[in-house]
Amino acid sequence: MSRAFVFPGQGSQAVGMGTDLSQAFAAAREVFQEVDESLKQNLSKLMREGPESDLVLTENAQPALMAVSMAVVAVLEKEGGRPLASLASHVAGHSLGEYSALAAAGALKIADAARLLKLRGQSMQKAVPVGEGAMAALLGIELEPAQEACKEAAQGEVVAVANDNGGGQVVVSGHKAAVERAIEAAKARGCKRGMLLPVSAPFHCRLMQPAADAMARALETVPLATPRVPLIANVLAAEITEPGAIKQRLVEQVTGLVRWRESVQYMKSQGVETLAECGAGKVLSGLVRRIDKDMNGLALNTPADIEAFLKTA
Template structure:
């Protein structure tokens, strides 16, 4: 059974998507439609922009989304997923690829999400940290015991977890995690505390936009971040998507559930190869490829 996975923020690179634009009239038309929807030529930045230009939140998230979604659409009849999933932002790509929402609606939501997250980051100092070499339960317990807002945010693969929250709380948790035996507890160069209660203002803003968006039942189960199981009902998809900004990305749990449900072959569509690397760390037996 084939599973398709879609990357999140951080996978961007200068030149991303240009091969698609140049080799497919369908892709070119979709990229130009995206320029129209966004109100600026994101393709110019994707194809020729500097790393700093690509790091701007209002560019990064739509850019990664576009590369992934247009990559899936241009596969045409060859795109036959038994199941799909996306990491954080990638969940929007997965939903569009699986027919749960239109290309334009998905892009609009991603743009609203990026701007809302940027505002939430500016409203209160917050950060994230990567934690290596500890059991999930130990990380969760230390976060709970640390004063202030700090939570487990991204369950990327066994022994690799990202925590998120207030700057002081994350720094204190890192000290405690190292004392508990973490190989590393490293503050990440990110703008804020994604997938934590610090994103509540962004969640509220995005929720309003999601409620107004036409979301349909997808062509296959979408394994959503906050529940780590296949979802096929539009109403449930909406609620999980709204919860995602303040909820954890349960990637390890999602991949394990996909494998338990029959996935044997994982294809990552979009920039980079981060997710196939994580899938291999979760289960060495499955086949992976990148498109």
């Protein structure tokens, strides 16, 4: 098997997401209905119609992105008549996408994933008062110089690398002033551009510890099975299958570095040649060749994408 399924994180949401899947496939409609019922919220209507100001709220965006990813997987399995394990050798997800990956691999029920992500979003938002934290994308810089820039910029505050996305794209997170200082420190180390991101909280840094604690408590109450194919964990950049260890990594992930570049490189070392991105947007499939020019990225987010994929899978 030379293919892995990967699942997008926050930022890929958009009004209208999943609408074409819902119109084309009963399997997708069933997923959206299950998520709505689990949350006691008409999230699918918000996804279809907006307003965008509500959809981008972390507590809505996270379960919405998982819902679209799981709709794609449900269509692949039911329309194609192929279980996920026959289509992919590994799964991985960027940040919240790790929950989508676990649900796709049968380790987590869709309803449980939706409730966990709702709580995750709420807890992340509550962890830091609005305006105190920030995140910034640094372009044209690699992990180590970005980490050095963060050390220089901290000055008693928190700032750290949150995402190592690969292809010279690194995201930093922390106190707003420290993040702004890190942008300047990174430019002195060759960063071509640094820009603040339109996010509501500083994800994947130690300011998120209250959210990590909330997720640890929540995960204790949720059953987790062994995934049907190995998960490449964000904080390990290596595969993991034992349910207790997966829960621990999900907690660590809230404050930890998303090691996406290394995760992709690990999958290549295991024989993976193509990453198929299941869900909204094309962020991860777009990053693949920037990380490794010998690998391919494929986006599966429309009925046409899925039908074309099933003809060749």
